[in-house]
Amino acid sequence: MTYLSTRGQSPVVDAQSALRAGAAPDGGLYLPLSLPEFSPKDFDDTPELPRLAARLLAPFFAGTDLADPLPQICGSAFNFPVPRVQLGETGPQVLELFHGPTGAFKDFGARFLFRCFDAIARTDDPITVLAATSGDTGGAVGCAAEGSRQAGAVILFPKGRISPFQEHQLCCWNDPVRALRVDGDFDACQVLVKAAFADRDLSARHGLTSANSISIGRLLPQMSYWAHASLEIWRETGETPGLIIPTGNLGNAFAAVLARDCGLPIGPIHLATNANATLSDWHITGRYAARPSIATLANAMDVGAPSNFERLNLHDPEAIHRVHRVEDHDIQTRIRQTFEDEGYIACPHTATALEAYHRLPDAQREARPWLVGATADPYKFAETVEAVIGETPPLPPALAEVKQRPARVSDIPADLDALAEALNLQPA
Ligand SMILES: *Cc1c(COP(=O)(O)O)cnc(C)c1O
Numbered sequence: 365m366t367y368l369s370t371r372g373q374s375p376v377v378d379a380q381s382a383l384r385a386g387a388a389p390d391g392g393l394y395l396p397l398s399l400p401e402f403s404p405k406d407f408d409d410t411p412e413l414p415r416l417a418a419r420l421l422a423p424f425f426a427g428t429d430l431a432d433p434l435p436q437i438c439g440s441a442f443n444f445p446v447p448r449v450q451l452g453e454t455g456p457q458v459l460e461l462f463h464g465p466t467g468a469f470k471d472f473g474a475r476f477l478f479r480c481f482d483a484i485a486r487t488d489d490p491i492t493v494l495a496a497t498s499g500d501t502g503g504a505v506g507c508a509a510e511g512s513r514q515a516g517a518v519i520l521f522p523k524g525r526i527s528p529f530q531e532h533q534l535c536c537w538n539d540p541v542r543a544l545r546v547d548g549d550f551d552a553c554q555v556l557v558k559a560a561f562a563d564r565d566l567s568a569r570h571g572l573t574s575a576n577s578i579s580i581g582r583l584l585p586q587m588s589y590w591a592h593a594s595l596e597i598w599r600e601t602g603e604t605p606g607l608i609i610p611t612g613n614l615g616n617a618f619a620a621v622l623a624r625d626c627g628l629p630i631g632p633i634h635l636a637t638n639a640n641a642t643l644s645d646w647h648i649t650g651r652y653a654a655r656p657s658i659a660t661l662a663n664a665m666d667v668g669a670p671s672n673f674e675r676l677n678l679h680d681p682e683a684i685h686r687v688h689r690v691e692d693h694d695i696q697t698r699i700r701q702t703f704e705d706e707g708y709i710a711c712p713h714t715a716t717a718l719e720a721y722h723r724l725p726d727a728q729r730e731a732r733p734w735l736v737g738a739t740a741d742p743y744k745f746a747e748t749v750e751a752v753i754g755e756t757p758p759l760p761p762a763l764a765e766v767k768q769r770p771a772r773v774s775d776i777p778a779d780l781d782a783l784a785e786a787l788n789l790q791p792a
Contacts, residue, residue, distance in 0.1 A: 365378070365379060365396055365397070365398070365400075365423055365424050365425070365426055365427070366378060366396075366397045367379065367381075367382040367394040367395060367396055367397065367580065368394070368395055368397050369388030369389075369390050369392035369393070369394060369395075370388075370392040370393045370394075370395055370674045370675055370678050371388065371390045371391060371392030371674075372390075372392070373390035373392070374388040374389045374390040374392065376397065377394070378427060378428050379424055379425045379428050379430060379580065380425075380428040380429055380430055380484055382394040382580050383430075383477070383480055383481075383484070383579065383580055383581040384484065384491070384573060385573070386573050386574040386575075386576070386578065386579050387574070387578055392674065393578045393671070393672070393674050393675050394580050395675050395678060395679060396424060396580075396622075399622065399625050399626050400423035400424075400626055401626065401627050402420065402626050402627040402628065403627050404595055404598060404599075404627075404628070404629055406419065406627075407419065407420075407591075407595055413442050413446060413588060413589065413592045414435075414438045414439045414441075414442045414443070415435070415438070416588060416591060416592050416595070417438040417442060417585065417588035417591075417592075418434050418435040418438040418439075420587060420588060420591055420623075420626065420628075421434060421438070421584055421585065421587070421588070422434060424580075424584055429483065429484050430480055430483060430484065433479075433483045436479075437476060437479040437480060437483065438476070438585075438588070440475075440479060441472070441475035441476040441479050441508075441585065442472065442475075442476075442585075442588065444463045444464045444465070444471070445463050446459065446460065446461060446463065446589050446592070446593070447459075447460050447463070448460075448593055448596070448597075448735070449708070449738075451702070451706045451708055451718075452705065452706055454730075455706065455721075456608070456718070456721050456733075456734040456735065456736045457593075457597070457605075457733065457734070457735050457736070458708070458710075458714070458718075458735075458736050458737075458738045459589065459593050459735050459736065459737055459738060460738045461589060461737060461738060461739055462711075462738060462739060462740050462741045463741075463760075463762070464504070464762070465507050465762050465765075465766070466500070466503040466504045466507050466533060466762070466763075466766065467740060467741035467743065467744050467760060467762055467763050467766075468500040468503075468504060468664070468739060468740045468741070468744065469586075469616065469737070469739045469740070470500045470501050470503075470504035471504050471507070471508070472585055472586055472588070472589065473504075473577070473579075473581070473582030473583070473585055473586055473615070474501070474504035474505045474507070474508040474575065474582065475504075475507075475508040476581060476582070476584075476585035477508070477575055477579055477581035477582050477585075478493075478505070478508035478509050478512055478515060478517075478575075479508075479512075480581050481493065481512070481514070481515035481573075481581075482512040482513060482514050482515050485514030485515045485571070486514065487514075489571060490514070490515075490516075490570060490571040491514065491515040491516070491571045491573055492515070492516045492517070492518060492570040492571055492572050492573070492787070493505060493509065493515065493516070493517040493518070493572075493573055493574065493575045494517075494518050494520070494557050494560055494561070494572050494573070494574065494787075495517065495518070495519050495520065495557070495574065495575050495576070496520045496521070496550070496553035496554045496556070496557045497519060497520070497521055497534065497553075498521060498522065498525065498526050498530070498550050500664050500740070500744075501575070501576070501577070502519045502521060502533075502534045503530070503533035503534055503766075505517055505519065505575045506519055506533075506534055506536075506537040506541045506543070507537055509537065509540060509541045510537040510538050510539075510541055511538065511539075512540060515540070516539075516540035516541070516542075517537075517540065517541045517542070517575070518541075518542050518544060518786070518787060519534050519541065519542070519543045519544065520544045520546050520553045520556060520557060520783075521534055521543070521544075521545060521546065521550075521553065522545075522546055522548055522549050522550045522552065522553055523545045523546060523547050523548070523775070525549060525550060529744070529767075531545075531771075531773075532766070532767065532769075532771050533766055534773075535771035535772060535773040536766060536769035536770065536771045537769075542774065542786070543771075543772070543773045543774070544773070544774055544775075544776050544783070544786055545773050545774070545775045545776070546776055546777075546778050547775065547776070547777050547778055548777075548778035552778040553778070555778075556778060556779075556780060556783055557574075559780045559783075560572060560780060560783055560784070560787070561574075563780065563784070566784055566787065570787050576671070577613045577615040577671055577672065578615075578671050578672065582615065583615055583618065583619055583622075583672070583675075584619070584622075585619075586615060586616055586619030586620075587619045587620070587622050587623040587626070587628075588623075590607065590619065590620040590623045590628070590630060591623045591626075591628045591630075593605075593735055594607075594623070594628055594629050594630045594735070595628065595629060597629075597733050597735065598629035601733055603631075603732050603733055604629040604630055604631035604732065605629075605630065605631055605732060605733040605734060605735040606631040606632045606633070606634065606685075606728075606732055606733070606734045606735070607620050607630060607631070607632075607633045607634065607734075607735050607736075607737070608634045608635075608636055608688075608717040608720050608721050608734060608735070608736045608737065609633065609634070609635055609636065609717065609737045610636050610637075610662070610665060610713040610714060610716050610717045610737055610739050611635040611636060611637050611643065611665060611670070611687075612637075612640075612664060612665035612666070612667040612670065613667050613670050613671045613672055614635075614643070614670040614671070614672035614673055614675075614676060615671075615672050616737065616739070617633060617635050617672075617676075617684070618672045618675055618676050618679075620633050621633060621676065621679070621680065621683040621684075622679075624683075625679075625680070625683075631732055632685035632686075633683065633684055633685055634684075634685050634686045634687070634688060634720055634724075635684055635686070635687045635688065635720075636687075636688045636690055636716040636717040636719065636720035637665060637687060637688070637689050637690065637716065638660040638661070638662040638665050638666065638689075638690060638691075638692070638695070638712075638713075638716055639658055639660050639689065639690075639691050639692060640655075640657055640658055640660070640665070640666060640667055640668055640689075641655070641689055642654055642655055642667075642668055642669065642670060642673075643670060643673075643687045643689075644687040644688070644689035646673075646687075647684065647686065647687040652673060652677070654668055654669035655668045655669070656668050657669075660692055660695075660712075661692045661695050661696070661712040661745075661748050662690075662695060662711075662712040662713040662715070662716055663712075664713060664739070664740065665713055665716070688716070688719070688720035688723055690715075690716040690719045690720065694719050695712050695715045695716060695719065696715075696748075696751075696752045697719075698710070698715040698716075698718050698719040698722070699712065699715045699748075699749060699752045699753060700752050700753060702715070702718055703752075703753045709742045709749060709753065709757045710738065710742060711738070711739070711740040711741065711742040711744065711745045711749065712745050712748050712749075713739045713740055714736070714737070714738040714739060714740070714742075717736045717737055717738075718736055721734055721736055741757070741760050741762075741763065742757035743756075743757045743758065743759055743760055743763055744763070774786060
């Protein structure tokens with residue numbers, strides 16, 4: 365399988381090079397040049413998610429050093445449950461993607477990506493993931509990198525601008541993970557990371573790479589759970605489920621599009637966004653205009669320029685059935701309603717998708733089973749949820765474990781020399 369840049373100005377590469385590079389040299393995103401063709405029968409003997417993932421992903425990594433270790437990578441990356449929860453007798457099924465060690469669906473992509481890095485890094489060809497983060501991604505990356513033998517991670521975050529729990533979740537991981545608290549805002553962190561990548565010497569010495577949502581190593585594994593859940597529903601009912609996916613950078617939803625185009629039994633794909641209107645406006649007008657992001661209760665989806673749009677647009681802009689924009693007020697109402705009606709506690713992101721489900725015309729809702737993506741454990745957004753339902757969501761065991769860990773962090777000023785010095789201290 366070869367991968368082409370969305371901007372078409374870079375050579376085609378294999379999966380291993382695409383994974384190593386993150387973005388293409390022309391600034392585009394790597395996209396598979398063709399897709400494998402599966403039929404549901406091909407997965408009859410892979411009922412568990414890790415084995416299904418290994419089969420589905422095999423063609424994407426064929427011919428590279430990742431082909432052999434792929435089954436082990438899937439087995440150790442996807443070692444947590446992904447339950448489907450039926451809401452009410454006629455309601456949707458919720459696909460809970462948040463039972464990984466950091467309580468958000470980012471664990472799927474981050475764990476897979478890091479295990480790939482660990483499999484391809486060499487002592488004379490190191491890999492260091494450098495990530496500026498304000499939220500879920502950094503925690504998932506840190507956790508995924510802990511204990512990895514060949515690939516390290518350095519996580520930058522802005523001092524005093526993230527919640528105490530978020531900060532703890534960035535600073536509690538052991539070697540080879542390091543957290544750097546930057547004296548500056550989030551933009552300053554991103555500028556620093558870009559400057560480090562642009563410094564050829566520094567970048568080559570540490571094998572710097574990114575772990576953001578444009579990496580195919582995060583995108584592709586996200587096909588697996590949509591494939592798995594849809595196959596189960598298809599076997600149970602003979603119908604293809606519609607998906608409703610809480611969306612920010614469009615990684616999760618674009619992975620579902622790819623899974624459907626590989627032959628998985630998936631029906632219409634709907635996006636749910638928060639008040640950020642870039643995607644809903646695009647879907648109505650056909651014109652795409654990125655805009656500054658605005659802050660909402662579903663803050664992991666506060667995105668004004670969804671990075672995977674470039675992929676979707678080139679691959680098939682018609683793949684998305686509808687985009688539902690859900691304002692904060694409706695997020696709160698949906699969290700309350702779901703709790704009152706079903707006793708189910710949804711995080712604000714999940715609530716956007718539940719609200720989108722309830723906005724579907726009756727005939728559409730009744731025409732097929734619906735699968736709603738649940739992307740974060742509600743405990744991670746305890747303040748928002750508690751303000752609406754009057755109680756604190758239960759602390760899940762994985763997050764209790766995170767809270768108990770000791771934290772360690774280094775403070776650095778927002779300049780490249782300081783970052784370079786910190787990188788040099790990085791254990792090889
Ligand atoms: C990242 C994230 C999303 C958005 O996923 P994309 O792939 O960026 O669309 C939704 N919910 C939560 C909790 C997230 O962390």
